[in-house]
Amino acid sequence: MSKKLTSRAEDYSKWYNELVVKxxxxxxxxxxxxxxIKPYGYAIWEKMQAQLDKMFKETGHQNAYFPLFVPKSLFEAEEKNAEGFAKECAIVTHYRLQNDPDRPGKLRVDPEAKLEEELIVRPTSEAIIWNTFRGWVQSYRDLPLLINQWANVVRWEMRTRLFLRTAEFLWQEGHTAHETKAEALTEAALMNNVYATFAEEFMAIPVVQGLKTESERFAGADETYCIEALMQDGKALQAGTSHFLGQNFAKAFDVKFANKEGKQDYVWATSWGVSTRLMGALIMTHSDDLGLVLPPSLAPNQVVIVPIYKTDEDLNAITEVANTIMSDLRGKHVTVKFDNRTTHRPGAKFAQHELQGVPLRVAIGARDLANGTVEIARRDTLTKEVVPLSDLTTIIEGLLKEIQDGLFKKALDFRDSHITEVDSFEEFKNILENKTGFISAHWDGTAETEDKIKEITKATIRCIPLEMNKEAGVCVYSGKPSEGRVLFAKAY
Amino acid sequence: MSKKLTSRAEDYSKWYNELVVKxxxxxxxxxxxxxxIKPYGYAIWEKMQAQLDKMFKETGHQNAYFPLFVPKSLFEAEEKNAEGFAKECAIVTHYRLQNDPDRPGKLRVDPEAKLEEELIVRPTSEAIIWNTFRGWVQSYRDLPLLINQWANVVRWEMRTRLFLRTAEFLWQEGHTAHETKAEALTEAALMNNVYATFAEEFMAIPVVQGLKTESERFAGADETYCIEALMQDGKALQAGTSHFLGQNFAKAFDVKFANKEGKQDYVWATSWGVSTRLMGALIMTHSDDLGLVLPPSLAPNQVVIVPIYKTDEDLNAITEVANTIMSDLRGKHVTVKFDNRTTHRPGAKFAQHELQGVPLRVAIGARDLANGTVEIARRDTLTKEVVPLSDLTTIIEGLLKEIQDGLFKKALDFRDSHITEVDSFEEFKNILENKTGFISAHWDGTAETEDKIKEITKATIRCIPLEMNKEAGVCVYSGKPSEGRVLFAKAY
Structure with missing residues (x-):
């Protein structure tokens, strides 16, 4: 299989698919x-998990685990939520196979092993969790309940793409219960902010924080906060959501508590999640025609050392130096790998590490040893330089920081140069045809207008930015009054 | 709900169930x-995961993730494996719900959304993984393939008990592919040894390493290594297994490689796993009538500090001291929590931490402040002493080590005093009626004898110990020749 990728300019979608596999x-x-999810991809996901898990714990959340299955009677209890997920869910109906009398050695479903009640493979866990919370909450002393779960979920999507939209995906789902509406709203906003911080500081992906319109909200939510990112092809990607669920699930599952005045009240809820979809956002924000580009914070190996040698003697001498470099770097919490495989030539190793987005590559040859130097190559800028071995650790620490910051800056510049303020629908359509990105435009606040615009342009309202200027204007489509600009885009 | 547990002597099984919940x-x-799995239980499981994950990575394994579902045609490909799991598996047959015309607002399975091929919710992942490995292995250069997965699996067990036997459970499953039979056998033994080290050094649970008899082997394995532990009620518990799968899955899924001579050959396989069942082993090895007893290595909080105060002034002074203690302990990587809840009295806190197995409790009152002392209580021995505040960190470090070692020693003494060498079947039956534990006896090596003994006594061969003395003898049941003693027990 050729390692060379289709270029982004030629076919962005093909480039993406090839990159993920290669x-x-x-x-x-x-x-x-x-x-x-292959080992290298999973190692990146583990880095994301570790950082998010830390941030969740620092904000007072605890992990727990709830069943994979949701009995149909619980699934349908919160009607809007059920309606939202009913059309794309995997359903377990039987619990046994038997020998197939028509095909010796093969199996068939045992028709007598039919479940009394069908089980839905969780597409999201509000139903099973709120049914459990009923037993956990009696009084205000039990609140807030701040729970997170790392799990797999299944949504029977018809059109799927690796990481971006898969029938099964991995995610975390936070589920919290609160005494008051205000506290739940604060929690939903807080966790959206945690996601924004994570996206920007660890993934180097700039995001807009905002609220979803009613038609784009999570099924069963009263308000959905989101972080929206912009991919290199000008399409938006929803990278995380945090929902204020009001008392909808508390009422559907009868979760009440005795408040400080001794009165029974329904609790207030939030839920929030990010998924392996973030891998897609990571790829489409930073990578180039040579392959993946990783911010150092998420790189399984931040540095790889490749020996260039002809004799065993040279390799031994290089190995000795490499061991010292590795020990120094690890002391500074830099992850590093010595690629001393004898099955691959240096050129093939360079190509592989480029394709896999290793931030820094250090090459050491016999001449370097004599000169007390090494060659260091940056994946982000594709530049190389020869540096003194004695300064290597300091140089690497500096470069890793520079790369992390540089990737964010580059993505931010791209994003900011792809937000266009638009005041007429002609211009709106032109932009979507010619160049893409976010369109900042006035909207009259109705679902009808939103639907019409979507029908005509395929663009949706990605969010009502939290930092929206309350600037009066007229809707770009209907001409009716508007309170401020919202962000439209075509989206993944 | 009363916090007091049924005693072990009164009803061991009831004690267990109550402890898990309370x-x-x-x-x-x-x-x-x-x-x-509730937050406190999950926090213990996370500690197990972190340690095992570290040990897997140190032995060269990488994590990956494979689908939850196994198409029926893949599930049935390895016949013995399929037969072993066919009778207890959850089967997805449909992918959509629709409004139920007979029950307004409710849902039913959409009969038109039937899958062409049924999907089995993985009871174990050999089938889907070996189907994937086919694409990953071409030459000996691709081997060994050392993969692990953390996942949920489903086995539709009819009789379930929290942690010990549940329809869905969490586990890790290692799946490896090798060039040679010898290498695969070494891997299977190595990973069983990793499990034994983990059980003994981190869980403080002594285990016997051994091989399963043919009838107790994993379905599809040529050899199953296991670690067997002994619970306080004298029943054995299989705590982990590691399988040598021969070329069975390679043949079923056509996974071949070009060997060093350029010839095509089937690869050799292992798989190995431990699960949330370990939580059951943990509980039933160390706990007592007051509740959980945790080895410090697995305790979410190794130390809890409880303030004893009447005035806010006292609390402030105690808080200041507690903050210093916590900072010192955390510097030594000791996990510690200050239980300053105002909703609970000290007695209630003591009882809760006892029930939850916190290894060390530090109580600080106003008089302690004046004397420069604190009271420290051990969960394992239920002893208390007053110690100088100035030595606290050193004392705690010493005690945590002492508790960890002491729990293992106690469990080892119990286990060793519950292995009885038996040479007649009368004695065999007597022991199982009177006291329990492992019986070390000669067996003639046949499945017939094994079945007969099980039928009569309910005891099974837990394992053929790796350290079995090759001592010739005669079978305790049939009187036929035997090559050495094996371990029998009733088991969970």
Whole structure:
């Protein structure tokens, strides 16, 4: 298989698919719409998990685990939520296979092993969790309940793409219960902010924080906060959501508490999640025609050392130096790998590490040893320089910081140069045809207008930015009054 | 709900169930046989995961993720494995719900949304993984393939118990592919040894390493290594297994490689796993009538500090001291919590921490402040002493080590005093009626004898110990020749 990727200019979608597979991030499986996350891709996901988990714990949340299955009677209890997920869910109906009398050695579903009640494979866990919370909450002393779960979920999507939209995906889902509406709203906003911080500081992905319009909200939510990112092809990607659920689930599952005055009241809820979809955002924000580009914070190996040698003697001498470099770097919490595989030539190793987005590559040859130097190559700028071995650790620490900051800056510049203020619908349509990105435009606040615009242009309202200027204007489509600009875009 | 547990002597099984629920480890859910793992229980599981994950990575394994579902045609490909799991598996047959015309507002399975091929919710992942490995292995250069997955699996067990046997459980499953039979056998033994080290050094649970008999092997394995532990009630518990799968899955899924001579050959396989069942082993090895007893290595909080105060002034002074203690302890990587809840009295806090197995409790009152002392209580021995505040960190470090070692020693003494060498079947039956534990006896090596003994006594061969003396003898049941003693027991 050729390692060379289709270029982004030629076919962005093909470039993406090829990159995911060739960089060993993920691949399609024998199960329709379900992916296999390969070790290298999973190592990046583990880095994301570790950082998010830390941030959740620092904000007072605890992990727990709830069942994979939701009995149909619980699934349908909160009607809007049920309606939102009913059309794309995997349903377990039987619990046993038997020998197939028509095909010796093969199996069939045992028709007598039918479940009394069907089980839905969780597309999201509000139903099973709120049914459990009923037993956990009696009084205000039990609140707030701040729970998170790392889990797999299944949504039977018809059109799937690796990481971006898969039938099964991995995610975390936070579920919290509060005494008051204000506290729940604060929690929903706080967790959206945690996601924004994570996206910007660790993934180097700039995001707009905002609220979803009613038609784009999570099924069962009263308000949905989101972080929206812009991909290199000018399409937006929803990278995380945090929902204020009001008392909807508390009422559907009868979760009441005795408040400080001794009166029974329904609790207030939030839920929030990010998923392996973030891998797609990561790829489409930073990568180039040579492959993946990783911010150092998420790189499984921040540095790889490649020996260039002809004799065993040279290799031994290089290995000795490499061991010292590795020990120094690890002392500074830099992850580093010595790629001393004898099955691959240096050129092939360079190409692989480029494809897999290793931030820094250090090459050491016999001449370097004599000169007390090494060659260091940056993945982000594709530049190389020869540096003194004695300064290497300091140089690497500086470069990793520079790369992390540089990737964010570059993505931010791209994003900011792809937000266009638009005041007429002609211009709106032109922009979507010619160049893409976010369109900042006035909207009259109605679902009708939103639908019409979507129908005509395929663009949706990505969010009502939290930092929206309350600037009066007229709707770009209907000409009716508007309170401020919202962000439109075509989206993943 | 009373916090007091049924005593072990009164009803061991009831004691176990009550402890799991009252110590906030887990509870039953609305889904038959599936549990909710509560935050405190999950925090212990996270500690196990972190340590095991580290040990897997240190032995060269990488994590990946494979689909939850196994298409039926793949599930049935390895016949013995399929047969072993066919009778207890959850089967997805449909992918959509619709409005139920007979029950307004409710849903039913859409009969038109039937899958062409049924999907089995993985009871174990050999089938889907080996189907994937086919694409990953071409030459000996691609081997060994050393993969691990942290995942949920489902086995539709009819009789379930929290942690010990649940329809859904969490586990890790290692899956490896090798060039040679010898290498795969070494891997299977190595990983069983990793489990034994983990059980003994981190969980403080002594285990016997051994091989399963043919009838107790994993379905599809040529050899199953295991670690067997002994619970306080004298029943054995299989705590982990590691399988040598021969070329069975390679043949079923056509996974071949070009060997060093350029010839095509099937690869050799292993798989190995431990699960949330370990939580059950942990509980039943160390705990007592007051609740959970945790080895410090797995305790979410190794130390809890409880302030004893009457005035806000006292609390402030105690808080200041507690903050210093916490900072010192955290500097030594000791996990510690200051239980300054105002909703609970000290007695209630003591009882809760006892129930939840916190290894060390430090109580600080106003008089302690004046004397420069604190009271420290051990959960394992239930002893208390007053110690100088100035030595506290050193004392705590010493005690944590002492507790960890002491718990293992106690469990080892119990286990060793519950292995009885038996040479007649009368004695064999007597022991199982009177006292329990492992019986070390000669066996003629046949499945017939094994079945007969099980039928008569309910005891099974837990393992053929790796350290078995090759001592010739005669079978305790049949009188036929035997090559050495094996371990029998009733088991969970």
């Amino acid at each position: 960089a060993d991030l993920a691949e399609n499986s024998a199960v329709r719409g379900c992916m296999v | 110590a906030d480890l887990a509870e039953n859910s609305a889904v038959r046989g599936c549990m909710v």
